[in-house]
Amino acid sequence: MTAIVANSRQERWWNSRTAHRFMNHHLALLGMVMIAVLTLACVLGPYLLPYDSLYIDLRARFAPPFTGHHYLGTDPLGRDLAARLFMAGRVSLLVGFSAMLLSTLIGTLVGVLAGYRGGWIGTTLMRTVDGFLSFPSIFLVLALAAALKPSPMMITVVIAATSWMEVARIVEAEVRSLREREFVQAGRMLGLSGTHIMFREILPNAMGPIIVAATLTVARAILMEAYISFLGYGIQPPLPSWGNMLNGAQQYLGSAPWLAIIPGAAITIAVTSFNFIGDGLRDALDVRGDHT
Amino acid sequence: MRGFLLNRLSQSLVLLLIVSVIGFVVLNLIPGGPLAQFGLDPSMTQDDLNRLKEQLGLNRPLWIQYMDWAWRLVQGDWGHSFRDGAPVLDVIGRHLVATLLLMGSSTVIAIAIGTWIGIRGATHRYSVFDYLATVGAMVALSIPTFWFGLVGIYVFSLRLGWLPAGNMYTIGDGSALNYLHHLIMPSIVLALVHVAIWSRYMRTATLDVISQEFVKTARAKGLSERRILMKHVVGNALLPMITLAGMQLPSVLTGALVTETVFTWPGMGRLFLDSLGYSDYPVVMGLLMFSAILVVLCNLIADIVVAIIDPRIRLS
Numbered sequence: 001m002t003a004i005v006a007n008s009r010q011e012r013w014w015n016s017r018t019a020h021r022f023m024n025h026h027l028a029l030l031g032m033v034m035i036a037v038l039t040l041a042c043v044l045g046p047y048l049l050p051y052d053s054l055y056i057d058l059r060a061r062f063a064p065p066f067t068g069h070h071y072l073g074t075d076p077l078g079r080d081l082a083a084r085l086f087m088a089g090r091v092s093l094l095v096g097f098s099a100m101l102l103s104t105l106i107g108t109l110v111g112v113l114a115g116y117r118g119g120w121i122g123t124t125l126m127r128t129v130d131g132f133l134s135f136p137s138i139f140l141v142l143a144l145a146a147a148l149k150p151s152p153m154m155i156t157v158v159i160a161a162t163s164w165m166e167v168a169r170i171v172e173a174e175v176r177s178l179r180e181r182e183f184v185q186a187g188r189m190l191g192l193s194g195t196h197i198m199f200r201e202i203l204p205n206a207m208g209p210i211i212v213a214a215t216l217t218v219a220r221a222i223l224m225e226a227y228i229s230f231l232g233y234g235i236q237p238p239l240p241s242w243g244n245m246l247n248g249a250q251q252y253l254g255s256a257p258w259l260a261i262i263p264g265a266a267i268t269i270a271v272t273s274f275n276f277i278g279d280g281l282r283d284a285l286d287v288r289g290d291h292t
Numbered sequence: 293m294r295g296f297l298l299n300r301l302s303q304s305l306v307l308l309l310i311v312s313v314i315g316f317v318v319l320n321l322i323p324g325g326p327l328a329q330f331g332l333d334p335s336m337t338q339d340d341l342n343r344l345k346e347q348l349g350l351n352r353p354l355w356i357q358y359m360d361w362a363w364r365l366v367q368g369d370w371g372h373s374f375r376d377g378a379p380v381l382d383v384i385g386r387h388l389v390a391t392l393l394l395m396g397s398s399t400v401i402a403i404a405i406g407t408w409i410g411i412r413g414a415t416h417r418y419s420v421f422d423y424l425a426t427v428g429a430m431v432a433l434s435i436p437t438f439w440f441g442l443v444g445i446y447v448f449s450l451r452l453g454w455l456p457a458g459n460m461y462t463i464g465d466g467s468a469l470n471y472l473h474h475l476i477m478p479s480i481v482l483a484l485v486h487v488a489i490w491s492r493y494m495r496t497a498t499l500d501v502i503s504q505e506f507v508k509t510a511r512a513k514g515l516s517e518r519r520i521l522m523k524h525v526v527g528n529a530l531l532p533m534i535t536l537a538g539m540q541l542p543s544v545l546t547g548a549l550v551t552e553t554v555f556t557w558p559g560m561g562r563l564f565l566d567s568l569g570y571s572d573y574p575v576v577m578g579l580l581m582f583s584a585i586l587v588v589l590c591n592l593i594a595d596i597v598v599a600i601i602d603p604r605i606r607l608s
């Protein structure tokens with residue numbers, strides 16, 4: 001079966017102009033480099049450091065950063081902060097990335113179905129999207145996270161379950177505008193099935209906005225994980241995450257401010273990087289967007 | 293206008309219906325359902341739980357339970373707090389003012405600063421200011437609100453000692469100035485993200501208006517740039533911002549919950565977290581529904597206000 005991609009943006013994506021535009025976007029490049037460094041540090045860091053992230057040493061509690069053997073200092077239990085930061089990064093980045101994959105999948109499915117079918121199916125689906133968007137996301141996430149068993153997997157599912165709506169809206173609008181184009185009518189004329197037209201003909205043409213939205217969703221998912229873990233309903237200790245490292249840091253703010261400052265800086269750097277990359281992709285893929 | 297109003301009202305009613313279904317589903321996803329809290333009590337036997345289920349009608353089909361729950365919601369019977377037995381709406385009412393105060397002041401800050409940055413960015417497009425504002429907005433959107441609050445407390449409360457680190461007022465001192473003093477840091481912390489969003493949208497809206505014909509006409513008439521900006525551009529650019537203000541409400545409420553936690557501000561967000569800690573599900577559910585209803589209503593009001601100001605919308 002040959003897909004009709006005459007109108008497709010697919011062949012234009014990776015040609016030199018798009019790549020060129022992305023490479024010329026300095027912030028996006030900066031974001032790429034920072035994410036690469038962070039990921040590398042989180043993957044390799046724990047092997048290179050002499051301390052385990054869970055090794056408790058009460059004689060070395062509250063060591064300040066940049067002094068002695070603990071490069072970034074220690075926490076109230078004397079655990080090495082650098083080791084914890086890298087282990088936490090693995091968890092936070094993985095949760096953010098998986099939540100993005102899951103929510104993009106849900107959002108794309110809902111959006112394609114609503115946009116292509118239209119009618120009462122489309123209306124019902126898009127009204128449901130509006131309904132979900134009426135809730136302050138953290139209220140929903142916390143209510144679900146408190147009720148369910150808080151494993152990293154469950155946190156990922158809960159975050160994805162409350163962040164698929166933006167993608168659904170973007171995909172729905174895109175698919176609705178493509179639905180009546182000639183290449184789709186040609187597909188219908190050829191007797192292709194609805195599923196084939198939706199996912200093989202229309203979807204590839206809507207990939208640009210989806211990729212941009214997905215990148216920004218990683219940023220939002222990392223932030224959401226940090227929020228709920230900070231509030232104590234996300235990733236549970238002893239497994240560290242950037243969010244739960246900050247949980248409890250407030251009471252030591254006067255005596256050990258690095259406990260709050262360092263993990264927060266890591267979150268900010270990761271989220272900023274993904275936002276920069278998303279911005280660069282939007283320019284490079286020529287997606288018009290009103291967000292930021 | 294009448295048709296527009298009816299149309300928007302019916303849309304909002306449908307939305308409220310969907311919101312209530314989502315809320316009901318969440319309530320029933322909680323393992324053990326609405327009686328989860330009592331299942332842990334050792335003096336409750338399984339027989340007791342079954343009897344309670346029968347009494348409360350929890351063994352009926354789900355859709356009948358939903359109708360019953362929704363009907364009581366409409367009548368204002370939102371259940372009673374597990375903690376002190378007070379009606380849920382009373383409990384929410386006690387915390388509403390603090391949250392509205394925080395949200396209101398931070399919205400004022402966000403609109404004032406965001407509008408200024410947005411207009412300046414649009415009139416000085418591609419300038420250093422515009423570039424810094426763009427990058428700054430993206431960074432501001434990436435800073436976790438609670439972390440910004442913690443850094444603020446560290447710098448301004450612990451190091452400099454200028455601002456209080458938390459609470460709404462000093463006990464024994466209920467003066468307006470004292471409230472204001474406590475309000476400064478939380479409202480700025482909550483405003484940061486919205487300054488960023490507001491300035492981005494304002495920049496786009498201003499650029500849209502500037503490129504329109506009537507601005508060219510105003511220039512041709514020989515009006516000064518300042519006069520054009522003030523009389524013709526800003527007013528028109530602010531119009532879509534009313535809709536944006538309604539749309540931003542859920543994210544303001546999310547930020548408020550986090551900010552209230554960091555600054556021990558006695559609002560709805562703190563109430564939500566405290567209630568979660570106590571497994572006080574009637575209050576949790578009440579706040580979930582209350583915030584969503586608030587969002588739907590504010591969006592409706594925003595749309596109506598825009599329609600009153602702008603005849604193009606209500607006539608189309």
